[in-house]
Amino acid sequence: MAVEENRPVAADPSVLEELQGIRRSIDNIDAALVHLLAERFKFTQQVGRLKAVYGLPPADPQREVEQIQRLRALAEDSHLDPAFAEKFLTFVIAEVIHHHERLAGEVVDEPQETWPDGASDVTAAAPDASPPDIS
Template sequence: MPENVTPAEVPAELDAYRHTIDNLDAALIHILAERFRCTQQVGFLKAERGLPASDAAREDRQITRLRQLATESGLDPVFAEKFVKFIVAEVIQHHQEIATQLSDEDGC
């Protein structure tokens, strides 16, 4: 479809799909926000207890589990693994920042 198509020229079916995609994108953002709120609490708990920011064994189990779920759902498991690894890397970075923040507060 040409880039200069006006909204009035967009087929109703395409518009409906786009509306659904917009709703799903919004839901994904809300779900990710909730996930990161929870992992932030995990980060504080780990830092308070002196636990490492990363748990490689758990991460491996999660990737295996989520690849299987992706396959069952008709989603490319390679994409699912990349997505999960991206999120986990961000979570680990947050956990490291939390640990640094708490150790700096204790050192004052």
Template sequence: MSVPAELIALREQIDALDQQLFVLLAERFQVTAQVGELKKQFQLPAQDLARESAQLQKIQRLASETGLDPDWALRFQRLILDEVVIQHQQC
């Protein structure tokens, strides 16, 4: 059974979007690495709970506005934030 051309096209679109997501995540982690270096330089804690709380509220609002499940968006953002904190602690 052959795969419909429409399905192939949609899968190619998904692959392109996945690539863009990972390029953006890599760029984000490059920027947060710079933040980590500044925190180290100024002897600031690796984690800023007030900033994280504000970010999570913003993500929840953005998810709602764009039709994403806000709970899923919060879990996804929490995963990113946790990784950033780990990286900052290793600086």
């Protein structure tokens, strides 16, 4: 069917219905993504607390390398751009660091409890997430 200059021909209800259906799927996926991200941050906070209590180092470069390799492979399998998967991890880790910075700011009287990080449980993008940098 010829299309003239992207001029709307939205009068066809079946087309709009199809569009609505796809959008509902996108909305469902977005809801799932938000809830999974919420759960992920709960786990990284657990890691942060564990590392604080037992004095484990905040970063684990080997773990980070493995995470990136694994995510890139999963992305390829699902036909997602591996570079995007890695960027996504970097994006999430930035929020993890932000969380821990806020946490550190809230409980300055109890530095042990505010120890990071869980950052290394996300990606290698946080090599500077050592305690002195949390402010």
